[in-house]
Amino acid sequence: MTALVVGFGNPDRGDDAAGPLVARLLVDRIAARVVERHGDALALLDEWREAEALVLIDAAAPMGEPGRIHEIDPCTDELPRQFAFGSTHAFGLAEAIALSHRLGSLPARTKVYAIEGENFAPGAALSPAVAAAVDRLAARGGALLPPAAEE
Amino acid sequence: MGETRRLRVDMLARVEGEGAVDIEIDDGRVTCARLSIFEPPRLFEAFLRGRAAEEAPDITARICGICPVAYQMSSVNAIESIYGLDPGPEIRALRRLLYCGEYIESHALHMVLLHAPDFLGFEDGLAMAAEHGEIVKRALFVKKTGNTLMSVVAGREVHPINVRVGGFYRAPRHAELAAMQPAIARARDDMVAILRWAGNFTYPDLEQDWELVALRHPAEYPLIDGRIASTGGIDIPFTAFDEEFEEVHHPHSTSLYGRVKSRGTYLTGPLARYALNYECLPPHIQALAKEVGLGPVCRNPYKSILVRGIETVYACEEALRIIGAYREPTPASVPYTPCAGVGAWATEAPRGMLWHRYEVDGEGTILNARIVPPTAQNQAAIDADVLAMANRHVKESDTALQLACETAVRNHDPCISCSCHFLKLNVTRR
Known part of the structure; x- marks a missing residue:
């Protein structure tokens, strides 16, 4: 089984670092390639x-509850694509997932974990609520992997 | 009784930046059609004042995430021209290679994911992917190859960090570049397939008689040097830009309008580059152009998608040529001593000519900076295309009119952020 974990985000933009920080904590806690x-x-x-299972961890835009962890199965749930294909500079994770789904290249076992952020200022530290969410999510280790379909 | 309708579309997708298209229709007649850029000025020229000239490549690269290399190349060459610095042929070749990476990624993205949906009736690249998946996959590979090439040469794909006054901070090893060759060769073949696919599109018959302005180089398709030339007879060094060109302000736009002083509207970008440098393309690429319906000059802005494809094939082959002949520059940069002076340079960004001018003092501090990006130069021509298409579609539904005008803008792959972001379409019918 090949599993891939992607921590997505800019580590120098406040809460946008949530994805990469979870990835760092997961390296020794999950049977997967972590990037x-x-x-x-x-x-x-x-x-x-080539992945059979895929875990994507990203920060989400503020929605009033910093640190809340949203769990999304992109094969069944639509990700918000507010600016989908609206800008040449803004091909985010949602557009990439949607495009991959259309192209048939999205692993059937994919899970997105989106940590709701609060402060995305350049050079800012992680918000306390987001920092706690990072630890909480990473503590789940291998349980983050979407389960294989039952035979 | 005249027709009175008002239509507002809040966002024009598939362009970079924030602006609006305003269309006014009185009694069935289009009285105004223009691209209005309301993005606040970004003040980069002011940021540069008081900074060390050696910072200019990294500061100006931040103007654009799609064409940062263009900003680096125009700025670094302008500064080096002040210092009388010639980094030599190896560094020049490496810079040209870096620029090839930017052409490959920028053109592939615009052609397939942003522009092609207009010809096939899809809302966006995502919708198109369901029916044209293999083409989209090819385009993604081409784009990724361009991005990887930029990372290998210059540290990262967005806002590269390896370009410096005098050369590079680190020259890539021969093996690092050689490892790129199979992917670049595949990207070239993929782009040929994309080009043949696009060659079958139905193109509106819009022909515009603009003066075409681009760099021209005696021996090669221009990227980083040459002279400024035009179909109207301009043939000048970079330092003479102000003698032939000027920028004017219009109240509806935060971006300046470029014009030829004596003749007005001109066009820079793929169509101009291609027309003025067709002879520099290898015969087999000229044959490919002919196969997809291009002559030596193309004045149809819709067919810019084909010219971008030709340029991408060329960029892949040029990259392979440069890598095949690569000699690692040792050292990776040449030393220099700052001196007071004024220097100007232009390079060919994927969207067109990008001109920079710097004045520095004896310690190498920037006293003044000017940056003239391609989208500002093209604004008048874009307005004219929007007007032409609005007139052609004025009797159709607002939806059809909107699409026609949006497409007229997207033909030029404008980077509104560079020129001074959302593009809104406002139609007023009276």
Whole structure:
């Protein structure tokens, strides 16, 4: 079984570091290849093409409850694509997942964990609620992997 | 009784930046159609004042996430021209290679995910992917290859960090570049397939008679040097830009409008580059252009998708050529002593000519900076295209009119953020 965990976000932009920080904590806690990525999410399509199970961890825009962990199965749930394909500079994770789904390259076992952020200022530290969510999510270790379909 | 309708579309997708398209229709007649850029000025020229000239490549790279190399190349060459610095052929070749990476990633993205949906009736690249998945996969591979090339040469794909006055901070090892060759060769083949696919599109018959302005180089398709040339007879060094060109302000736009002083509207970008440098393309790429319906000059802005494809094939082949002949520059940069002076340089960003001018003091501190990006230069031509298409579609539904005008803007792959972000379409019918 090949599993891939992607912590997505810019480590220098406050709560956007949540994804990479969870990835760092997961390295020794999960039977999967763990990577940190930020920038152009379209490049990820090639990276997860061979994976049987995929875990994507990203920060989410503020919605009033910093540190809340949203769990999304992108094969069944639509991710918010507020600016989908609206800008050449803004191909985020949601667009990459949607495109991969259309192209048939999204692993059937995919789970997205989105930690609701609060402060995304350059150079800012993690918000306390987000820092706690990072620890809480990482503590789940291998349980983050989406289960294999029952035979 | 005249028709009175008002339509507002809050966002034009698939362009970079924030602006609006305003269309006014009185009694069935289009009285105004223009691209209005309301993004606040970003003040980069002011940021640069008082900074060390050696910081200019990294500061200006931040202007754009799609074409940062263009900003680095125009700034670094302008500064080096002040210092009388010639980093030599190996560094020049490496810079050209870096620029090839930017052309490959930028053009592939725009052609397939942003522009092609207009010709096939899809809302966006995502919707198109369901029916044209193999083409989209090819485009993603081409784009990724360009990005990887940029990372290998310059540290990372967005806002590279390896370019410095005098050369590079670190020259890539030969083996690092050689490892890229199979992917670049595959990207070239993928782009040929994409180009043949796009060659079958139906193109509106819009022909515009603009003066075409681009760099021209005696021996190669221009990227990082040459002279400023035009179909109207301009043939000048970079330092003479102000003698032929000017920028004017219009109240509706925070971006300046570029114009040829004596003749007005001009166009820079793929169509201009191609027309002025067709002879520098290898015969087999000229044959490919002919195969997909391009002559030596193309004045149809819709067919810019084909010209971008030709340029991408060229960029892949040029990258392979440079890597094949690569000699690691040792050292990776040449020393220099700052001196007072004024220097100007232009390079060919994927969207068109990008001109920079710097004045520095004896300690290498920037006293003044000017940056003229391609989208500002093209604004008048974009307005004219929008007007032409609005007139052509004025009797159609607001939806059809909107699409026609949006497409007229997207033909030029404008980077509104560079020129001074959301593009809104406002149609007023009276």
